[in-house]
Amino acid sequence: MLDLLTTGLQIVFSPGTFLLILAGTVLGILFGAMPGVSASMSVALAVPFTYAMSPVVAIAFLVAVYTASITGGGITAILFKIPGTPSNAPTTFDGYPMAQQGKAGKALGVSLICSAIGGTVSAIAMLLLAPQLASVGLRFGPSELFAVSVLGLSVLTALDSDNVIKTLISGLIGLFLATIGMDPLLGIPRFTWGNPAMLGGVEMIPVLIGLFAITEVLKQTVKPLKLDPTSSKAGADFKTKLLTLQEAWSIRWTVVRASILGTLVGILPGAGATIAAFLSYSTEAKISPNRKQFGHGAIEGIAASETANNAAAGGSMVPLLALGIPGGTAAAVMMSALVLQGVQVGPILHRTQPEFLSAVFASMMLTNVLMVICSMAIAKVFNKVLNVPYSILGPLIVLFAAMGSFALKGSTSDVVLMIVAGIIGVAFASFKFSAAALVLGLVLGSLTEANLRRAILLAGGDLLAVVSKPITAALLLTCLAILLAPVLSGMIKKKPKVTA
Amino acid sequence: MALELLFNAGLVVFFTYAYFFIGATVPKAEGPGWGAEVWPQAILIALIILLGVNMVMVYRGGGKTPEFGFGKLRQISLTSFVQGKLFLGMAALFVYAMSLQAAGFILSTFVFFVVYARIVGQKHTKTLVVSAFVATFTVYFVFSRALGVMLPRGYGILRDFAIFLEGLL
Numbered sequence: 001m002l003d004l005l006t007t008g009l010q011i012v013f014s015p016g017t018f019l020l021i022l023a024g025t026v027l028g029i030l031f032g033a034m035p036g037v038s039a040s041m042s043v044a045l046a047v048p049f050t051y052a053m054s055p056v057v058a059i060a061f062l063v064a065v066y067t068a069s070i071t072g073g074g075i076t077a078i079l080f081k082i083p084g085t086p087s088n089a090p091t092t093f094d095g096y097p098m099a100q101q102g103k104a105g106k107a108l109g110v111s112l113i114c115s116a117i118g119g120t121v122s123a124i125a126m127l128l129l130a131p132q133l134a135s136v137g138l139r140f141g142p143s144e145l146f147a148v149s150v151l152g153l154s155v156l157t158a159l160d161s162d163n164v165i166k167t168l169i170s171g172l173i174g175l176f177l178a179t180i181g182m183d184p185l186l187g188i189p190r191f192t193w194g195n196p197a198m199l200g201g202v203e204m205i206p207v208l209i210g211l212f213a214i215t216e217v218l219k220q221t222v223k224p225l226k227l228d229p230t231s232s233k234a235g236a237d238f239k240t241k242l243l244t245l246q247e248a249w250s251i252r253w254t255v256v257r258a259s260i261l262g263t264l265v266g267i268l269p270g271a272g273a274t275i276a277a278f279l280s281y282s283t284e285a286k287i288s289p290n291r292k293q294f295g296h297g298a299i300e301g302i303a304a305s306e307t308a309n310n311a312a313a314g315g316s317m318v319p320l321l322a323l324g325i326p327g328g329t330a331a332a333v334m335m336s337a338l339v340l341q342g343v344q345v346g347p348i349l350h351r352t353q354p355e356f357l358s359a360v361f362a363s364m365m366l367t368n369v370l371m372v373i374c375s376m377a378i379a380k381v382f383n384k385v386l387n388v389p390y391s392i393l394g395p396l397i398v399l400f401a402a403m404g405s406f407a408l409k410g411s412t413s414d415v416v417l418m419i420v421a422g423i424i425g426v427a428f429a430s431f432k433f434s435a436a437a438l439v440l441g442l443v444l445g446s447l448t449e450a451n452l453r454r455a456i457l458l459a460g461g462d463l464l465a466v467v468s469k470p471i472t473a474a475l476l477l478t479c480l481a482i483l484l485a486p487v488l489s490g491m492i493k494k495k496p497k498v499t500a
Numbered sequence: 501m502a503l504e505l506l507f508n509a510g511l512v513v514f515f516t517y518a519y520f521f522i523g524a525t526v527p528k529a530e531g532p533g534w535g536a537e538v539w540p541q542a543i544l545i546a547l548i549i550l551l552g553v554n555m556v557m558v559y560r561g562g563g564k565t566p567e568f569g570f571g572k573l574r575q576i577s578l579t580s581f582v583q584g585k586l587f588l589g590m591a592a593l594f595v596y597a598m599s600l601q602a603a604g605f606i607l608s609t610f611v612f613f614v615v616y617a618r619i620v621g622q623k624h625t626k627t628l629v630v631s632a633f634v635a636t637f638t639v640y641f642v643f644s645r646a647l648g649v650m651l652p653r654g655y656g657i658l659r660d661f662a663i664f665l666e667g668l669l
Contacts, residue, residue, distance in 0.1 A: 169550045392622065395613045419593045
């Protein structure tokens, strides 16, 4: 183990590699902060730079880009309510209200430190337990993955406990939207109305940008609000405020839970940083002592989301390095980059060439430190933008959002989809439906359906056989407990009043 | 209140239509697995039921206030909505999205920026033009040059104009 650590440090602290990791970190933060450029797209954009690098340096560089891009997405999520990557969407729920309250610096500080902790925990887990964790991950078949998705959906009610019916409706609308396009198993078009452009389904990123950024711009069009990122005048001395010891202590369990959850979800094939962030946020919204503050600027909310998405980034590297199976899209892009370099990625890679595992681990550790420093500087530049009058800033946000959506497939239909989502978001906000629940439904929809149907098919049509598998049953019972907990606690609280 | 009921009713109508549409357009599955229509139909049934419950709750909640009634529907002023900033903003966004392909990125973005900034409240013409120019070309450089995204150039003479402008940069 010590050998692996020494090898890794030797690799990343050689001057050339260090500079490349630094460049990868800055590049990742900037890509991540750009709406529409997802973490996997950031890695794909960085692949051409690796052609001239050795394979070990290439993977260290790509890991830096990947890790930093997820953190970079948190900056715009907090300052402008534009999640840079889908996994930063839950960060907007508490980050943006904090920015509006003049606490943008604190929100960014929480986001950066928690991202670094999440990334570090998953890197350590990867180094110590990669083969064991990967084998656990592989035990998750379709029925278990279905149960994980349901676990994610079961916390829908936590997103807005005051409007449970409306939140459930919003989540179901998200699930319905996820059914549009080709059926995941049989390849039959559904709800496409003969339009070939709809065969690919509803793209998540334009919907996400529309519901968050465009809705906000439209709201501000009616009632422009000058954002005050700091309590000081015009944000002149804006500074990212790191956590105080007291604050760090108060969110310690949130960070621990989010790190573990994020790492585990990251390992699961098909799941990823977005699901991890939503799952972690919703879990904390249910169990945190400060849950009433969620959605109004709770640092626990930012901590849950940002710790989990960065932990999932590390987790997704586990099956890649231990078994040669990419855990997510970004890991698949990294695998392609390694294959291009002639590296045989497979189960014996970590035994025959352990320097890859060392390089990834050391690069993740170094990136987690560098990204805090770099993000603080970059956030300062972004913050200057907040001093621009909203009559200029609003259209500018729309332009970046529109081109972010367009860049996905080079199609203006995604821009139209983004605008429609923005308008729906305004209606949702007016009638107190939950945009966050809709996004959660859309994110989890295809995963839930595909795994359920696959599991039923494998079980010969027997639904009971699917739900009675040990891991599946345990996860589904957890869902039930989560759903029933508020009802039961409400009944227990009411009882003494009745007897009195 | 009345608008909320209308919104919910609209959703119920649409989802009911979607329920029958998917049942009619998707072939029934053969073998042990579920057909392509089962999952969407299950979601749609749940949606229709919950929307119904929500409508009852909205009606009951609104019914407690004396000013509530379906007569309120008549008081919704379409004219003031259409003339409001929200509608104008939505219309500007929609026109921008629809014109991107035909007019090209540079022209449609420049015009959109000027129009939207004006809607939000920017009155100085010089500021409008300069900021639209800077914003258009900043976004152009970031996406087209730095990220290599092929931005739309428009059709016909507008395409020639876009290529001419890009040639100058």
